Structures are given as structure tokens and as C-alpha cells.
Amino acid sequence: MKNKDIIKLLQTLDEETAVQLCEDYHGISENDHRRLRKKVRNILSEQDLSEYEYLAEKVTVKNSKFGWISKTATAAAYVMFFGGLLAGVLNMNVIEPDETQQELSDIPPLVTETRYSANNMVSSGNLIIDVKKAEFAEKGEYQVTIEVKSENAVSLNGTRLFLADNFMAAFTSENGIERVIPPCAISEAGEHYNYAFTLGDGESCEIILTYHTDETPHAIISGYSEKSFFIKLTED
Amino acid sequence: MTDNELRLLMSNDMNKGSEALYQQYSQYIYAIIFRILRDCGSHEDVEDCFAETFAEIVRRFENIQGDALKSYIGKAAQNRALNYRTSLRKKLKNTVPLEMTEEPLTENMQEIQEKKAKQQYLLQKIKELEEPDATIIIQKYYFDRTMREIAEMTGLKPHTAQVRCGRALKRLRKEMEQWR
Incomplete structure (x- = not known):
């Protein structure tokens, strides 16, 4: 039998055998898994966007406990804000000790008391993020408490909305980002918001981001992508 | 679960x-x-x-x-x-058949059975190869991965993976001689 016959036999397997082969020989490599997860996440985010009218209503009701959400804000406005959020590029700068813009790799660890300015996500002004606390709440749950404040921030129709996936935690290896995980939830005062919270001009809120991981956070980066804060976890 | x-x-x-x-x-x-x-x-x-x-x-x-x-x-x-x-x-606009058929229509049942028997025998022989040779063969000829990717997966150098692939294929050819 020639090489090409052997190869042809392999390439015309029935479904059952193909599935078994994939499971036995790791049809999806680690690199594949990373790419696939990212693609799935992107699609699900887009779906969230397309269903946003429904989502916005949900968020408005839940967030009423914040006390700073206008009940009259319309779902249409949220859709516009969110569209703007996706289109914007977030630049994250540590205000102290250095106000200059920093490249992703140069941004110092995000630890307690560190303050960040996230501009370019808004038309003008800044979003200020203060890191209050970062700790294991219980086994498998790492929580980062941050305060987000709009400092004269002017965005479309004056309101900014954040999805949970805007706060990604990145674990890094020596060769770069090893794994990125979104928080399972955003919460405030014990109330969980699986999707989003909103922030009006001049308003602030303290939120807890919960990440599911058993790893001991060993390093933190903070950075930006087109729509995400990257929170890199570190030892105290 | x-x-x-x-x-x-x-x-x-x-x-x-x-x-x-x-x-x-x-x-x-x-x-x-x-x-x-x-x-x-x-x-x-x-x-x-x-x-x-x-x-x-x-x-x-x-x-x-x-x-x-x-x-x-x-x-x-x-x-x-x-x-x-x-x-x-x-x-x-290529010539890919529109419908995915289990087997080409030109094959009769006997040919299909014979092909399945060949495939099972081939897979058995691949399993019997020393690792990482079996993985190299499957990744190369079923999953169409490059030698660089395979080398990364197996921890071998690309050249070593290539050599092992050639040898493994040669061994499979010999094992499959009876099916000519």
C-alpha cells in the first residue's frame, strides 16, 4: 500500500471513529483551545450586544440599588453607549506615580491602593479606577474590589456601561499571557450582576469582581484592549 | 458530569x-x-x-x-x-460536493465494508506504534498540522519529528502490505 492510500484511508474516517480519534489524540491542542475560547467569548459578547435592549432593562432594574441609576434612562441610550464602548480603545494609565502613558508590558502591578486612569474610553475626561482589595474570598474564588469613578467623563448621552467581560484577569507566564479569565460576576453589596453595571457622569461605585481560579495569583498586569480592562493578579 | x-x-x-x-x-x-x-x-x-x-x-x-x-x-x-x-x-466556487455523503456513491457495500476493515486495521497499527510516533502520524495526516506545530505539541525538534514521521509511515506501509 502506498503512502497516499494510507493517508486517504485516514482522511475518510466515519464520524464515530473521527470523534474517537479526536479524543484519543488531542485533536484540539492547547493553543487551539485558547483561540477557540476567545472566539466563543467574542461571539457571545456580540450576541449580548444584539440582545442588549432586553439586557439594559434588566440592568436598570437591578442597579437601582446603587442609588445613582436614573430610572428614566432608556434602553436605546444604553445600546448607543455600549456601541461606543466597543468602538473605543481603552488606554489605562497609572495616575500615581507617573501620569505618562505606558505600554502594556510596562504597566506596574495592579495592587491595593493603585489608581488608574482609563481615558480614551470616553469622549473627554477620565474614568478613575481605585483598587481597594484583592484576595481569595474562598477556595476557588478570587475577588478584586475596585472603585470606578467618572471624573468629568463625558460619554455618549452621559452614561457608561460596563460588562463583566470588560474586567479580564490575565495570568502570565514568562513568555506572555497564559490564560485570560473573565470574572464570573460583578457584585455590589452582596448583589450579583452577571452582566453589567452602569455609571453616570460624575458618579462612582465600588464593585467586586469575582474570578474562579485555584491558582495563587503571582503577577498582575493591567492593560487594555478594544473593550477590556486586563487585570493581572499578583502577590501582595 | x-x-x-x-x-x-x-x-x-x-x-x-x-x-x-x-x-x-x-x-x-x-x-x-x-x-x-x-x-x-x-x-x-x-x-x-x-x-x-x-x-x-x-x-x-x-x-x-x-x-x-x-x-x-x-x-x-x-x-x-x-x-x-x-x-x-x-x-x-470550487468543486467541493454540496452534500456531505458518508461514502462516495460509486462504492458498493462490499467496498465500503472492506474500506472500514482497512481503516480499523490501520488505526490499530497506528496505536501499536511507539509514542510519539502515533501522535505524529495522526496529527500530520489526519489533523493536517505542520511539523512545527507537531514538534511543539510533542516537545521534539521539527527535524526529529519529520524523521520519526517518515519512519513511522514506512512501518505502516509494511504493515498494510496485506491489503494491496
């Missing part, structure tokens, strides 16, 4: 449930899609189709009725891949 446990997890916590669903079914979905798109699409096409399929399953999960979750997922992957195949064909 059973399907019921998966359903419960999905209803309680969508993020954890989605992760469990991914862990449990990603290889299965990928295998089905890869098999259908392998001769007309790139790895990227397979990945895009996978992502669309998985996202759709997550989105519709609570509406999936009955106990046959695996069957539903398999069918969803198959349908999505066939649609993707059709659109690729239109885009590329």
Missing part, C-alpha cells in the same frame, strides 16, 4: 456551566466539524465554525429538551458545518 448535572449547573451559573459544557463537548464538536470541513476549509474555518456552533448551543441551551444532549449537540455541529461547507463552496 452527567447531562442533568450539566443542565443544573447551566441554570445556576451560566459561566461555570458553559465552561463545563466546553470541557465535556469541545473535542466532540470539533471532531464533527473538522471531518466535514477538512477538505474545503482551513483550520481557521474549522475554528470559526466551532465557535459559532458552541456559542449557539450555549445561547439555546435552556431550550434543549429531552435527554439526548449529546445527540442534539452532534446534530447542531453537523448542520452548522454542512451550512458552512455550502457557503465556503459558494465563496470559493
Whole structure:
């Protein structure tokens, strides 16, 4: 039998055998898994966007406990804000000790008391993020408490909305980002918001981001992508 | 994890449930899609189709009725891949057959049975190869990976992987002589 016959036999397997082969020989490599997860996440985010009218209503009701959400804000406005959020590029700068813009790799660890300015996500002004606390709440749950404040921030129709996936935690290896995980939830005062919270001009809120991981956070980066804060976890 | 446990997890916590669903079914979905798109699409096409399929399953999960979750997922992957195949064909205007048939129509039952027997024998002989040779052969000739990718997966140098691949293929040729 020639090489090409052997190869042809392999390439015309029935479904059952193909599935078994994939499971036995790791049809999806680690690199594949990373790419696939990212693609799935992107699609699900887009779906969230397309269903946003429904989502916005949900968020408005839940967030009423914040006390700073206008009940009259319309779902249409949220859709516009969110569209703007996706289109914007977030630049994250540590205000102290250095106000200059920093490249992703140069941004110092995000630890307690560190303050960040996230501009370019808004038309003008800044979003200020203060890191209050970062700790294991219980086994498998790492929580980062941050305060987000709009400092004269002017965005479309004056309101900014954040999805949970805007706060990604990145674990890094020596060769770069090893794994990125979104928080399972955003919460405030014990109330969980699986999707989003909103922030009006001049308003602030303290939120807890919960990440599911058993790893001991060993390093933190903070950075930006087109729509995400990257929170890199570190030892105290 | 059973399907019921998966359903419960999905209803309680969508993020954890989605992760469990991914862990449990990603290889299965990928295998089905890869098999259908392998001769007309790139790895990227397979990945895009996978992502669309998985996202759709997550989105519709609570509406999936009955106990046959695996069957539903398999069918969803198959349908999505066939649609993707059709659109690729239109885009590329190539000669990829529109419908994915299990076997070419020109083969009769006897030929099909003989081919399946050959395939089973071949897979058995591949399994009997020393590792990582079996992995190299499968990754190279079934999953169409480059030697660089295979080298990364197996921890070998690309040249070493190439040499081992050649030797393993030679051994398989010898083992398959009886099927000429």
C-alpha cells in the first residue's frame, strides 16, 4: 500500500471513529483551545450586544440599588453607549506615580491602593479606577474590589456601561499571557450582576469582581484592549 | 458530569456551566466539524465554525429538551458545518460536493465494508506504534498540522519529528502490505 492510500484511508474516517480519534489524540491542542475560547467569548459578547435592549432593562432594574441609576434612562441610550464602548480603545494609565502613558508590558502591578486612569474610553475626561482589595474570598474564588469613578467623563448621552467581560484577569507566564479569565460576576453589596453595571457622569461605585481560579495569583498586569480592562493578579 | 448535572449547573451559573459544557463537548464538536470541513476549509474555518456552533448551543441551551444532549449537540455541529461547507463552496466556487455523503456513491457495500476493515486495521497499527510516533502520524495526516506545530505539541525538534514521521509511515506501509 502506498503512502497516499494510507493517508486517504485516514482522511475518510466515519464520524464515530473521527470523534474517537479526536479524543484519543488531542485533536484540539492547547493553543487551539485558547483561540477557540476567545472566539466563543467574542461571539457571545456580540450576541449580548444584539440582545442588549432586553439586557439594559434588566440592568436598570437591578442597579437601582446603587442609588445613582436614573430610572428614566432608556434602553436605546444604553445600546448607543455600549456601541461606543466597543468602538473605543481603552488606554489605562497609572495616575500615581507617573501620569505618562505606558505600554502594556510596562504597566506596574495592579495592587491595593493603585489608581488608574482609563481615558480614551470616553469622549473627554477620565474614568478613575481605585483598587481597594484583592484576595481569595474562598477556595476557588478570587475577588478584586475596585472603585470606578467618572471624573468629568463625558460619554455618549452621559452614561457608561460596563460588562463583566470588560474586567479580564490575565495570568502570565514568562513568555506572555497564559490564560485570560473573565470574572464570573460583578457584585455590589452582596448583589450579583452577571452582566453589567452602569455609571453616570460624575458618579462612582465600588464593585467586586469575582474570578474562579485555584491558582495563587503571582503577577498582575493591567492593560487594555478594544473593550477590556486586563487585570493581572499578583502577590501582595 | 452527567447531562442533568450539566443542565443544573447551566441554570445556576451560566459561566461555570458553559465552561463545563466546553470541557465535556469541545473535542466532540470539533471532531464533527473538522471531518466535514477538512477538505474545503482551513483550520481557521474549522475554528470559526466551532465557535459559532458552541456559542449557539450555549445561547439555546435552556431550550434543549429531552435527554439526548449529546445527540442534539452532534446534530447542531453537523448542520452548522454542512451550512458552512455550502457557503465556503459558494465563496470559493470550487468543486467541493454540496452534500456531505458518508461514502462516495460509486462504492458498493462490499467496498465500503472492506474500506472500514482497512481503516480499523490501520488505526490499530497506528496505536501499536511507539509514542510519539502515533501522535505524529495522526496529527500530520489526519489533523493536517505542520511539523512545527507537531514538534511543539510533542516537545521534539521539527527535524526529529519529520524523521520519526517518515519512519513511522514506512512501518505502516509494511504493515498494510496485506491489503494491496
